[in-house]
Amino acid sequence: MKIREVILQTSELDQQYQFYHVRIGLPIVAYTEKLLRIQCGDSILTFEAYNGDEMPYYHFAFNISPHKFDLAISHLRERGIQLNLVNGREIVHSNSWNSDSIYFYDPAGNIVEYIARQKLAGVSEVAFEGNVLLNITEIGMAVTNVTDTADELQDLLKEQIYLNADSLFAPIGDEYGLLILSSTERQWLGSTKPVRVFPLQVVIEGLHESVHQVRGLPYQIHSTSNT
Secondary structure, rough: OOOEEEEEOOHHHHHHHHHHHHHOOOEEEEEEEOOEEEEOEEHHHHEOOOOOOOOOOOOOEEEHHHHHHHHHHHHHHHHOOOOOOOOOOEEEOOOOOOOOEEEEEEOOOEEEEEEEEHHHHHOOOOOOOOOHHHHHEEEEEOOOOOOHHHHHHHHOOOOOOOOOOOOOOOEOOOOOOOEEEEEEOOOOOOOOEEEEOOOEEEEEEEEOOEEEOOOOOOOEEEEOOOO
């Protein structure tokens, strides 16, 4: 699955611009008082201004080359960005996913992940800079019933569970792009924050143009042709 764009809500639009463009160095596609679109490799991360009482937050992840993982950590540290600890460690290794991850917060409280998947080794040999992230590889979707929602999305999108799933967690897609279904009974990994439902849109590459509204949730999944 290829994620072309993720559209999220934020109460901190100006701070997000300063963080992602000025500090990290990501190119800006568009920036107005209502919208911020950021180029992240082959994907676009979009924030829309939100004026409600709550401060929305999400989990999303970027693929980076495994060969540039240490440089990615240095890049963040040089810019004063603190890494979150998981069980006392900054680096989270997954044997089953054959990957290493780091987590940090942005100014809106989003849980941002850089993940280096060994299966993608050699995809990018460019010296690491903020503007050469490979793509958005994960977007977290808080759900009240993981199993039912996973069944719904597999049928709608013709995608499969990635490796394995249970009643609390189900990744749908592949190493390039995953919809991470997480129960609202959990916390987001790499944070102390509970999994919460906030409106979001995801644009994925597909064979046909279509829009899917996830049943009972404020989520839209747009499928757009690559032609």
